[in-house]
Amino acid sequence: MKLHNYFRSSASYRVRIAMQAKGLAYDYLPVHLVKAEHREPAFASHVGDALVPALETDDGLWLNQSLAVIEWLDEAYPQTPSMLPGDALARARIRALALQVACEIHPINNLRVLAYLTGELGHSDAEKTQWYQHWCRTGLEAFERQLVLLAAERQAQGLAPSRFCWGDSLTLADCALVPQIFNAQRFKVDLDGLPLTMAAYEAAFATDAVQKAQPTACPDAQP
Amino acid sequence: MKLHNYFRSSASYRVRIAMQAKGLAYDYLPVHLVKAEHREPAFASHVGDALVPALETDDGLWLNQSLAVIEWLDEAYPQTPSMLPGDALARARIRALALQVACEIHPINNLRVLAYLTGELGHSDAEKTQWYQHWCRTGLEAFERQLVLLAAERQAQGLAPSRFCWGDSLTLADCALVPQIFNAQRFKVDLDGLPLTMAAYEAAFATDAVQKAQPTACPDAQP
Incomplete structure (x- = not known):
């Protein structure tokens, strides 16, 4: 998987924590917010809100909104530690x-x-x-x-x-x-x-x- | 269940839609935001953020944050129409x-x-x-x-x-x-x-x- 993110973005940091906690490998693809790289077509054409992070799956799908991405990771990789354990x-x-x-x-x-x-x-x-x-x-x-x-x-x-x-x-x-x-x-x-x-x-x-x-x-x- | 909410609150409206769509009955308990009733102990002592809506379950638990409440409704009442259908x-x-x-x-x-x-x-x-x-x-x-x-x-x-x-x-x-x-x-x-x-x-x-x-x-x- 490829994680399009920015080191200082809180929402990016959320997904990085989840992926590390779940032991899921990812390629780190930086999107420099201060240079407005998130508004360039290479990124913005894939996510409606043009916000980091976006997770590009192995199937080439781009998932956005950090909490939705983490929920998806939990559903797609249920064998790894859950970010939503319990009843x-x-x-x-x-x-x-x-x-x-x-x-x-x-x-x-x-x-x-x-x-x-x-x-x-x-x-x-x-x-x-x-x-x-x-x-x-x-x-x-x-x-x-x-x-x-x-x-x-x-x-x-x-x-x-x-x-x-x-x-x-x-x-x-x-x-x-x-x-x-x-x-x-x-x-x-x-x-x-x-x-x-x-x-x-x-x-x-x-x-x-x-x-x-x-x-x-x-x-x-x-x- | 009891829904503590305010007619004009967007977050309250979200939960009302989900409960109506799922066909779940609830008592409507108004919390008048403009009169700051949400900051009074009768409400605020039950939810950390003192924001509407809060759903009081039949077990007397108070659930807050509208999207978390709707996810809970889906998990607690899976026999009703899902607000998160599909894969x-x-x-x-x-x-x-x-x-x-x-x-x-x-x-x-x-x-x-x-x-x-x-x-x-x-x-x-x-x-x-x-x-x-x-x-x-x-x-x-x-x-x-x-x-x-x-x-x-x-x-x-x-x-x-x-x-x-x-x-x-x-x-x-x-x-x-x-x-x-x-x-x-x-x-x-x-x-x-x-x-x-x-x-x-x-x-x-x-x-x-x-x-x-x-x-x-x-x-x-x-x-």
């Missing part, structure tokens, strides 16, 4: 955590929205950073509250405390959280007072899968 | 379309982001509307391009043209698209030049499920 309730919990990042934090803060704030709307870099920090912190506080609720639910069900976002293995939720924390650190978001979230992040970051998937490990990485 | 590829296509709305359009334009633009950032109502229209139109154009790509893919595979977003029944993709178009119409977004998208919308809007789920059919509907 329907566990899967609902994992998906909701992933969506809490993918729908409530990341979209408001991605490159094109930040560029619109400083471009079309004429805001300063400081105002842009404040915007980022506001939505990221607000979203991570919600994520933390959800982890608190889930910890109580697990306890009531007699389940062991989670080591990662949910349970004792990397899931779709960690695929979403880890890149968001990476980005939060870049933008100097206050990460104090988020003990369950940061414990899950630290546990995930220590895994081989995340170490191999992280931006600094990418062929197109830049300082 | 792994079909499901990847459907999920990616839903996420194209849920991650690329809706979050940038929801109530709290618009309120931040006119509040903290001091923009005018006209600038707020321009923001909405920009991101909604940009996202729907991407959605249209994806439908064009998928139409060609279906043709190459010998599949009939889609009547809805994907195939001949309502799916998760329609659950996401229909509320977005409803919202786009409220904000007077230009919907010209989106033939496949609008045909899918019209087909979905004509179904009994969407007619029963639409905002004007809700007990808490206001003009």
Whole structure:
């Protein structure tokens, strides 16, 4: 398979984590967002949203939207570790955590929205950073509250405390959280007072899968 | 089951469509967003993000994040029409379309982001509307391009043209698209030049499920 991605893209990072965790090999094809390579026909003619990542399958199909790609990987390669383990309730919990990042934090803060704030709307870099920090912190506080609720639910069900976002293995939720924390650190978001979230992040970051998937490990990485 | 929701919330509307399409009964429990009822403990103590919708199951569990709720409904009630029919590829296509709305359009334009633009950032109502229209139109154009790509893919595979977003029944993709178009119409977004998208919308809007789920059919509907 070929993964069209960019080292610093959160959504790309999600898919890299999943593929590393599942032990699936891929060719790394960089798409340089700052040089707008994603808008060139070689890429954009294959994916309607012209956003990274896109996974080109061995059959030559281009799959897009990172969470949909990870769900597909789980369905197409069921013999590898699942990113959505457990019963329907566990899967609902994992998906909701992933969506809490993918729908409530990341979209408001991605490159094109930040560029619109400083471009079309004429805001300063400081105002842009404040915007980022506001939505990221607000979203991570919600994520933390959800982890608190889930910890109580697990306890009531007699389940062991989670080591990662949910349970004792990397899931779709960690695929979403880890890149968001990476980005939060870049933008100097206050990460104090988020003990369950940061414990899950630290546990995930220590895994081989995340170490191999992280931006600094990418062929197109830049300082 | 009890659906905690708000008539005008897009994410609530998504779940209503799925439940109507699957023929699942629910008690409608209104949470008035403009009165900030979602931040009161009766609601917010059950869901980390304090966002509607939340589905309270017959077991007293509260499920959140609309797309995760719909996936759960499909897994918990497999004997009803599936919102994710087909093989792994079909499901990847459907999920990616839903996420194209849920991650690329809706979050940038929801109530709290618009309120931040006119509040903290001091923009005018006209600038707020321009923001909405920009991101909604940009996202729907991407959605249209994806439908064009998928139409060609279906043709190459010998599949009939889609009547809805994907195939001949309502799916998760329609659950996401229909509320977005409803919202786009409220904000007077230009919907010209989106033939496949609008045909899918019209087909979905004509179904009994969407007619029963639409905002004007809700007990808490206001003009």
